[in-house]
Amino acid sequence: MLPRSQIWLLAVLGAAAVMSAVSGRLNPYWLDVAMGVGINIILAVSLNLINGFTGQFSLGHAGFMAVGAYTSAMVTTVLGSRLGLSPVLLRWGLFPVSLVAGGLLAGLAGLAVGAPSLRLKGDYLAIVTLGFGEIIKVILQNLNAVGGARGLSGIPSYTNLFWTFTVAAVTVYVVWGLLNSTYGRGFLAVADDEVAAEAMGLNTTRYKINAFVVGSFFAGAAGGLYAHLKGYISPTGFDFNKSIEIVVMVILGGMGRHLGVIVAAILLTVVQEPLRKLGDWRMILYALLLIGLMLTRPQGLFVWPLKRRNA
């Protein structure tokens, strides 16, 4: 008999498969939005592990997403044409491999950034991660092998409802599973009081790095899905604004809340659609939203009074 959490996971995967099978009949516009929702859930939930549960303020999530997006796109475009696989094998075999590859490289980037910088706290860590995001962007802009500032186009559109929500479900499952264990309570302890956590025998550095690596891994996988959804990626798509967008989802949903952050990711993605006409003005709206939220509901919009954390 499987634990209940794994039955839930399988149920969501099954639903994703069914939805994917009938997706041909859905309105392509809303299909696109739905996949955007899935990708943003992955990004928000994975950032929530770092910023919410472990209490480390990262502003570089879009950077990890970029690493994953470019890696995964290179795998399918370069390797895909050389291997001579059938289209079915490409979509159901090579594509998930490319997502994992994108995740792994992003996780590696997370380790490279996290290991030296996690000694820093609060604002200082935020600045380092912000700098990291910008560095990634500039490197990509100057790397001709991946199209430089022109970006990378002609990426096959392998992303579908199944893959999007499979990765989203796995992300939610892994983050939830990690937190709901004696081991995982350590993340919350680190967020609450690092000195006390260390005094209780918790290797706080290890905890922070683990959160960073796992969070970056899923950001990378989300990047891979994004690349194969849009068919075109450019460095500017993964700039500071994108990181802020994800941070806003986490804060809106309530840092360190599982369900709230998912709801926030869905809401903000859908709301973006009518706001598209506003262009860059959207960011001003985001800023206002954030200020208003911090003044009125600093604990997040979707936080219910009921909470039993040792359930």
Add this chain to the structure above:
Amino acid sequence: MSALLQLNQVTIRFGGLTAVSEVSGTVGQGELVGLIGPNGAGKTTVFNLVTGVYQPTSGTISFAGESLGRLRPFEITRRGIARTFQNIRLFPSLSVFDNVRVAFHLHLKHDAVHAVTRGPKFFGEETTLRERTRELLSIFNLERVQDEPARSLPYGDQRRLEIVRALATGPRLLLLDEPAAGMNPAEKVDLMRLIQFIQGKFKLAILLVEHDMKVVMGVCQRIHVLEYGRKIAEGTPAEIRSNPAVIGAYLGKDS
């Protein structure tokens, strides 16, 4: 019999300030030792040296025959030294139950991977840990508030919870940093009973930093006295009470 904790000529300087100077001393197996001294004498600094928060400028600290030099605080806790803090440092947003459960994590065999795969071994170990947590909480009469966030507890309970959490790490030496601070006389009497109870029940050594002389003299078998970072006396409570250097340190010297 060799000492459990041994400080050998330990000195620490912060810039030009010598906070602790050539302090030596021991805590034996299962012994209850007090560390006293006027404000700023360096008592908490000694705690921070023993637990690895600071590294000594010179001198050595060893525990159960093993040097603690260069170990990080969490590694020292794993070797069997647990502590409480002068200003309570619980995990405020975690429940009382989780505050203790997280400290049990040292005894876990499973790690992050098992938390995700959730096999039968994982659940088995989690169940055992929950039982042990509940058991420990009930010994200290805290199981009735186990689901409350730690920050919502009254002050005395928070102090007690901090001690319980330290015990969950399974220490052989417990460092208590001013546990009686902010307590009224009745609570202090309870605390003295609690300290003696813990020493007997868990068979561990306790090093106690405390200002309240009644508490220190009441429970400790041996006392070290610090003044301006130097050790000025060591002995039984009776010896300390009549030691002229100690009286001088607290009340001022006759001229």
